[in-house]
Amino acid sequence: MAAKTLLIVAHAPSPNTEKLAQAAYKGANHPDIDIKVIIKSPQDTQPEDVLAADALLLGTTENLAYMAGLTKDFFDRCYYPVLEEKQGLPFALYIRAGQDGTGTKRAMKTITTGLRWSWIQEALILQGEWQDDFTEQVETLAMTLAAGLEAGIY
Template sequence: MELMANRLAEGAVKEKNIAVTLKKAADTKLDDLLNCNGIAIGSPEYFGTMAGMIKDFFDRTYEAAQKKTIGLPFIVFVCAGNDGRGAITQIERIAAGYKWRKVQEHTRIVGTPTEQNLVDLEELGQVLSAGVDLGIF
């Protein structure tokens, strides 16, 4: 998961006008969410669901951020042993509660990421950054 997040961030930093911060869910605070212009949520899928720390992040920020982050551009990337759809569905439902805006199809990687998967994640990060930078998202 960390490798996937790093590759996505490598793509995001290619847009020079965008500051990119890579954080683990446990270290991400409400202010981080309130001060971002776009967000990529990455999670492994455990037992058909998102990681508990991702849910914890949502629980800690929802009440205070929900009305202040309406329309926030977001993307999701998930790695899974055999499916990944459950984690994506859960994150999408929570994002709908925040009223965030999905700006790209989410990435679901089953098994060990291939080099092509990592290249695709890098491109996804760059797309998110470029869209935010250009005001498209």
């Protein structure tokens, strides 16, 4: 049986958000977990990438109390092409939020409810000033999603 695929779509416009993307990739690629991991930026992710994925981890920044424009662009391009075929897709989200992240989380809930994706846990909101443990939190989130995907939990 072919390994399942986890798609990580990570908006990483700064050195710190790049650290988060790399932490997600590292967590999903834990040596004890046998899945295929693909990481892409939102602007490079196409509907075909989502259609080929068995689960999706999305990372975005919060901009003006909303998701990043490139993250919104990802959904604008991919929403209808994947709507019917990817219902139930296991999904997790981390938000790098300078404020409280609630606007971004609310928008993501609306979009993913329309897509009928299955959240594996509440959104991880990395709030306020940069903290070094943000990378550990994202790594753990990615590892959890990857392990559950491999085990067939989702």
